[in-house]
Amino acid sequence: MRYPNGELALYDVTFKVASPTFMAIIGPNGSGKSTFLKAALGLIRPSAGRVSTLGHDSVRESAKIRKLVRYVPQRDRIELSVPIHVRDIALMGRLLKKSPPRIASSKDKKAALDALEQVNMAAMWDRPFNELSGGQRQRVLVARALASDGPLLILDEPLAGTDAESQSLIVKALHEHYTHNNVNVVMVTHDLNPIHVVVRDVLLLRNTVIGIGQPCEVMDPELLKAAYGPGARIVEYGGHRYCVTHDSGFDRHD
Amino acid sequence: MIDIFQILSMPFVLRALIGILLIAVIASTSGSFLVFRGLSFLASGVAHAALGGAALGLFLQYSGLAPWFDPILGALLFSTLVAIVTGYAGESGIAQKMEVAVGVSFALSMSIAVFLMYYIPPTQVPQIWGYLIGDILLLDNLDVVLLGGTAVFLLLLVLIFNKEFVYVSVDMDGSIAHGLNARFYHYVMLIASALAIAVATKAVGAILVYAILVAPAAASNEVVSSVRGVILGVFCIALLSELAGLAASFAMQVSPSAVAGILAAFSYIVAMQIRRRRRRKLSASPESPLTDLGDIVAPTQGCDHCDEHHDSP
Numbered sequence: 001m002r003y004p005n006g007e008l009a010l011y012d013v014t015f016k017v018a019s020p021t022f023m024a025i026i027g028p029n030g031s032g033k034s035t036f037l038k039a040a041l042g043l044i045r046p047s048a049g050r051v052s053t054l055g056h057d058s059v060r061e062s063a064k065i066r067k068l069v070r071y072v073p074q075r076d077r078i079e080l081s082v083p084i085h086v087r088d089i090a091l092m093g094r095l096l097k098k099s100p101p102r103i104a105s106s107k108d109k110k111a112a113l114d115a116l117e118q119v120n121m122a123a124m125w126d127r128p129f130n131e132l133s134g135g136q137r138q139r140v141l142v143a144r145a146l147a148s149d150g151p152l153l154i155l156d157e158p159l160a161g162t163d164a165e166s167q168s169l170i171v172k173a174l175h176e177h178y179t180h181n182n183v184n185v186v187m188v189t190h191d192l193n194p195i196h197v198v199v200r201d202v203l204l205l206r207n208t209v210i211g212i213g214q215p216c217e218v219m220d221p222e223l224l225k226a227a228y229g230p231g232a233r234i235v236e237y238g239g240h241r242y243c244v245t246h247d248s249g250f251d252r253h254d
Numbered sequence: 255m256i257d258i259f260q261i262l263s264m265p266f267v268l269r270a271l272i273g274i275l276l277i278a279v280i281a282s283t284s285g286s287f288l289v290f291r292g293l294s295f296l297a298s299g300v301a302h303a304a305l306g307g308a309a310l311g312l313f314l315q316y317s318g319l320a321p322w323f324d325p326i327l328g329a330l331l332f333s334t335l336v337a338i339v340t341g342y343a344g345e346s347g348i349a350q351k352m353e354v355a356v357g358v359s360f361a362l363s364m365s366i367a368v369f370l371m372y373y374i375p376p377t378q379v380p381q382i383w384g385y386l387i388g389d390i391l392l393l394d395n396l397d398v399v400l401l402g403g404t405a406v407f408l409l410l411l412v413l414i415f416n417k418e419f420v421y422v423s424v425d426m427d428g429s430i431a432h433g434l435n436a437r438f439y440h441y442v443m444l445i446a447s448a449l450a451i452a453v454a455t456k457a458v459g460a461i462l463v464y465a466i467l468v469a470p471a472a473a474s475n476e477v478v479s480s481v482r483g484v485i486l487g488v489f490c491i492a493l494l495s496e497l498a499g500l501a502a503s504f505a506m507q508v509s510p511s512a513v514a515g516i517l518a519a520f521s522y523i524v525a526m527q528i529r530r531r532r533r534r535k536l537s538a539s540p541e542s543p544l545t546d547l548g549d550i551v552a553p554t555q556g557c558d559h560c561d562e563h564h565d566s567p
Binding site (some may be wrong): 038043062063066067069071072073078079081082083084085089092093095096097099101102128131144148154193225254 | 414
């Protein structure tokens with residue numbers, strides 16, 4: 001898998017996890033995390049080999065995959081010059097899976113409202129989306145995915161650039177959704193710390209698989225140093241491990 | 255009063271009034287989505303491409319290579335090509351890439367136009383420049399029919415596919431991932447807009463097209479917070495600006511397009527002021543989301559515990 005500029009983004013990515021999973025994909029900038037998600041969705045083609053998502057080829061059977069997935073892109077990919085409301089974004093995931101004219105039924109509206117409720121944004125139903133703060137916008141995008149249907153929920157950096165309250169609400173909502181709905185949740189994140197107690201599997205990438213397993217297994221000093229360099233370290237506090245990687249922000253490879 | 259009725263019953267004034275209404279419909283349906291996508295520059299790019307295409311049409315006619323090739327066909331062809339090139343550059347949904355493609359197409363079309371002018375009889379060259387400086391009072395019946403067809407086509411397109419156009423504008427990747435054939439709607443939106451701009455440019459000239467397709471949409475988008483509201487706002491601003499321009503042209507020696515353009519641009523300045531005042535009021539309100547500065551733009555690896563108990567390496 002290559003970036004648009006031709007650089008190698010990912011190679012030899014083979015691993016197995018039991019379904020349903022709540023999986024975090026971590027790794028430094030440019031390690032191929034977002035590329036991995038886009039390849040799974042069929043948004044980009046592998047330069048060699050094949051990618052299979054839920055048993056479907058990501059290139060030839062992308063239409064089948066897209067009926068089964070819900071996707072939250074990086075927040076800065078959302079165009080804010082379009083004057084739409086929170087309700088429109090929350091309904092978008094469901095209406096996109098319908099045929100034109102994509103009229104919202106009362107069931108769609110209830111699902112969207114319930115999803116917004118989970119991230120504490122239901123009161124903003126009629127608010128213009130572009131007037132929300134960054135964290136609030138991210139919560140609405142997560143609600144869009146929660147309101148939609150499909151056994152695989154893919155999120156690209158849903159916690160980046162958000163405050164502690166938004167992070168906590170997003171993680172809680174995703175964990176509850178995973179626990180009660182038997183769905184797979186796969187999220188890319190720079191920061192494992194807010195979610196390491198709720199995720200089941202962690203994939204550590206640096207252009208290839210550096211580590212895969214339960215959070216405590218991947219939070220290994222040697223693995224983290226292999227991915228993030230010699231500055232990475234593990235800190236234990238309150239019975240939990242936390243990683244210090246000095247890595248943050250969005251990755252963009254347009 | 256009698257004079258006004260006499261003026262309004264004149265065929266060229268009637269055609270102008272119908273043209274004004276149709277241009278307002280085109281502006282509201284096409285211009286709104288161009289501004290949503292950050293593609294307001296497409297209006298000027300396509301208008302100049304139409305000029306290049308018209309030059310090609312005249313060249314083919316007068317060189318005898320294709321006497322049947324009407325300049326309007328060239329204008330539509332070049333406009334479609336600009337839309338396709340722009341669409342290709344922006345398949346990922348990134349407006350900046352599309353703006354660059356429009357800029358390059360603009361330069362290429364104008365170069366082709368100037369290149370071909372040397373091979374067109376000098377008496378026909380003003381017909382090409384007519385694409386730049388048209389006049390709402392000089393519409394002929396064919397212009398009105400073409401504008402009418404374009405306006406009805408765009409209106410139907412937006413009525414049927416407004417959600418798809420909005421989704422493609424807001425989140426291209428997300429729309430594709432959820433199963434929308436986003437690239438199809440992306441190209442439909444751009445090609446339909448480009449054809450509409452080409453027809454409008456031929457009818458009323460590029461100057462009025464720039465002004466009426468971009469400024470009212472930008473103004474409406476500053477102050478209205480719904481897609482439907484913006485579209486309606488664009489229609490009203492475009493219609494009033496054009497009517498005022500027409501009225502002014504009867505009262506004094508001025509070009510109706512120029513007056514309409516100035517008024518439309520002025521509406522954007524007024525809208526910016528209204529928005530600024532609103533934001534100030536909203537910021538002052540304790541419940542405003544604008545006062546929520548809690549979001550951290552670029553957090554360090556977010557483990558407060560580590561920061562408390564360990565020095566960073």
